[in-house]
Amino acid sequence: MAVVAMSALDIAVLVVVLGGVFVIGIFISWRARDAADSSDFFLGGRDMAWWAIGGSLFASNIGTEHFIGMAGSGASSGLPVSLYEWTAGWLIVLLGELFAPVYLRAHVTTVPEFCERRFGPGTRILASALSLLACIVTKISASIFAGGILLRVVAGWDLWTSVPVIIVSTGVYTIGGGLQAVMYTDVLQAAIFLAGGFGGLVVSLQRTGGFAGLAHTLERAGLESHLHLIRPSSDVANPSSGIFTGLIISSVWYWCIDQVIVQRVLSARSLHHARAGCVAAGYAKLLPPLIIVVPGIAARVLFERCRMNGAGLGQPDGGWCTARLDEPDAANAAYPELIVREFPPGMVGLMISAMVCAMMSSLSSNFNSASTIFTVDIYHRFLRPHATERELLWCGRLATAFTCVLSLAWLPVVQRQRGEFYLVVQAASSHLAPALATVISLGIAWRRVNERAAFVGLAVGSLLGLVQYGVSLAYEAECRAAVVGTTIGGPPFACMHFLHMAVIICVVTLVVTVAFTLVGTPPPSSVTDSTTVLWKSCLVDDELSATPSPHVQMVDTDGAHDHHELGARPSTDSPMRTVRDWAAQLPESGTAGGLPPVETLGANAGAWGDPPTVTRVTSTRPGDGGRVGLSATQATSSSAAKHDNETAIAVSSTPRRAKGGCIDSRLGQLAVRSAGASLVVVVIALVVTFR
Structure with a gap:
């Protein structure tokens, strides 16, 4: 393992970039220290502009787990992991067009609070527990673990030495300033890691001879499939049948229902700003495959060239030949290895800064959202309903610290899992997300869904997902041993691909919810008028x-x-x-x-x-x-x-309300706003696949 020897220029870049972000975050936190109420702390006073919303939507999603995990998946299996990002583009537009009007009309602070408005207190408790679990298991712990990989490669630190640095550097301004501090620093951090990402793309292509040289080496190494987006349904990593079904189901939860994302929409000063922010973020999601996946593939190309030449390129440490990027576990370090071995002085500091900024952005967003759910949906709603605003603010700050502790407890579970790190994270998400996505989406779209149907459907679907996830962890070694080439093997229930399992969870949840809905009493219009899509009427222009x-x-x-x-x-x-x-x-x-x-x-x-x-x-x-x-x-x-x-x-x-129907207009707007992004995605897919 190479450890970077940073030049004076690299150190200067690190100090200026990270020091600047930290100082700005502390300054915004200082300005927000006397927040008037919990709305200021948790929702930025509901006065955020579209550019802050769009930048924060994009930045809060892109964390170190992307620069580490997604680049590692690019090195291990190629372009198909890009579909996780390109699918998100049009789903963010869907958030703005269909979900945001309902959330804003309900005037809620959290998604679980919306669940109580729509379905009742039982669903709110269950949704709160599942949201916190998903945040800790699939996001915070993943960002910390990926940050540990980065610091191991570039600084030689082990995971438990890295953890305090990661948490303290992020938690200070998150605990102090609330969502406003998080969102403004998100925008700054997004600019930094986009600049670093494009710089990394340029260096990667220079080292591999451009796209033509990259494709030629992959062909010589027998890895032509790395440039194919669509894989067989039996593929162990990215089955096409799961990509076009289970991935969409899980992504609906992440991009339209998850608190981290929805909280940014709820902070908007208007629906117009919320929608504009969603459109901006949707287009931005076209970029990560270029600045993350392609450099990961470039790292694999450099490793394959070294292995085919067999000389370690004359380097005393064996060069790229020692990176072992043909092994999924080692491939997780593809991008850090690329930085250490290939980037010139100055670029090393910029790229490390970009990755650290991505990590801090993702962690701060998840810290704030987890504390919001605990404070609003558990503490204030069920434990201390008469708590003062000051008490709620301090509860939110303490909840942030407690969330850090719980995330650390999950790290050993993440450490013991093998394979592409990004897919390990997606597997956990795909067992928790489908039930929430199904029940809430159905409840927003169909006025008849009642309290009992939602609670039972969510409980049954979540239980099925948790049971199967536990079984898959228990049988992980057996399932891995049963893989033949790139084809899944082993006991079907235990070794089923997580994207296929997401479809099953969704179908079971849907059947149970619909069945209980049809035999139950419809909720009153006083409940559904403000918590469902207005299919037959619409709001005025503003x-x-x-x-x-x-x-x-x-x-x-x-x-x-x-x-x-x-x-x-x-x-x-x-x-x-x-x-x-x-x-x-x-x-x-x-x-x-x-x-x-x-x-x-x-x-x-x-x-x-x-x-x-x-x-x-x-x-x-x-x-x-x-x-x-x-x-x-x-x-x-x-x-x-x-x-x-x-x-x-x-x-x-x-x-x-205006007279008459407007659903055609709303769907028309959705089609127009997503057409550009969809066209770009299709063109890129066709060019890369049929080059």
Whole structure:
């Protein structure tokens, strides 16, 4: 094993990049230290812009387990692992188009809280437990383990020496600053590891003679299949039948239901920003195969060249011949080996910085989401319902630390498993995800699903997944010994590929849930109206305020928000039209004219379509100089009022429904927004497969 000897330039790059990220994270945490309430800590005040959402969606997913595990899978089995990323692209768009409106309309903090709104408290408890288990088993421990591999190769540290460094470096600003600190540092870290990733791609292709040289060496080594995306259904690593079924099922959970991802959507200042962030992240997911998988394949090519030449390229340590990248376990170190052996001074420091940033981004996101679930869905909901905001903030910080401890307890289980590390992580996810994905997706799409059906379906599907996962771990050695070439063997139930098992779990969960739904009583419309897709009606153009109760917000006369709240929750409105669009002159009190019809609220509410009652209010924000605005007891999120050509107050209420159906429009938007990404994926797949 090579250990990197960093130059002064590498050390300087490391200090500047990582030191800068750490200082910025601490600064944002310091600014957020006096968070007004738990919403500020867990959801960034529900005021995050689309670029922060898109960057954080992308960065929170790309961790060291990708640079280590996905590159290792590229070295071991080639391009098929890219489909995990390209499948995610259109699912993120699906999150924005179909799931985000429902989540925002429900005005929840966590996915388990949404489960209680839709299905009842029993489902919330079960969903909370499964979400925490999945976060610890498939994400946090995986990032820590992958970070340990990186530090072992580049610094010679063992796993348990690396762990304290990894956790402390990430936990400080996560515990202090909450989601806002996490998301802003995510964006910075994403820029760093994208820059490092593209630099690594260029160096990798230079060392292998470009794509042509890479393909030629693979052909000489008998590894032409490394450049084929589609594999037989019996393939031990990436069966096509599982890729196009089980992978999609598990990915629906990860990208549309998992708290880490959904929390970023819930933090959006509007549905428009949530959707724009999802589209940006969807396109960004086209990049990881280029900056991660291709360098992994390049490392395998350099190893094969050394082995075919048999001389270790004249290097005293045997060169690439000692890397043993033909063994799946050793292939997990493909990218770190590439850095140590091939990258020039400066690039070594940049790539190590990029990997560490990816690790910190993924870990901080998972720490924050796990603490959110524990605090909101367990502590506050069932243990301390009358806890103060300060108590909830401290509970969230302590929960972050406790999550670290639980993740460390799972590390020995990860260590003992053999094979491609990335697929080991996906196997755990594919046993926990299908039941949650099936029940919640069905409940969002079908109004009739009731509380008992959801709970029983989720319990049965989750139990089946956990039992099969336990059996597969117990029979791991026997299953591995039964593999013939690349074909799965051994006892069917114990040795079944995890993607095929995901399909079985999904089908069982679906059958049980539908059966109990059909024999049970449908839930009342008061439950389903705000927690299901509006298939037969839609919201107005500026679609909704995620806050169901009226609230007040200052806007400038040019239509821009200043995000100042007057005794109300932070706004999550869609971008408002400018005051000049309405040109409504309002008296000091009375009825507003010139505003569109709205759904009225409150004690003085009138019939549908009545205009809102307005009164004068004065801002008390320091530095405002007592600016005068207008307060309305009701208005749609697209309403704005004009006063003194200076400022205005807009009030959001329950979203107004339009007459008639709009599902065709919604699906049309989904098709248009995903068409570009899908076309790019298809072109890349065809070019690479049929080159």
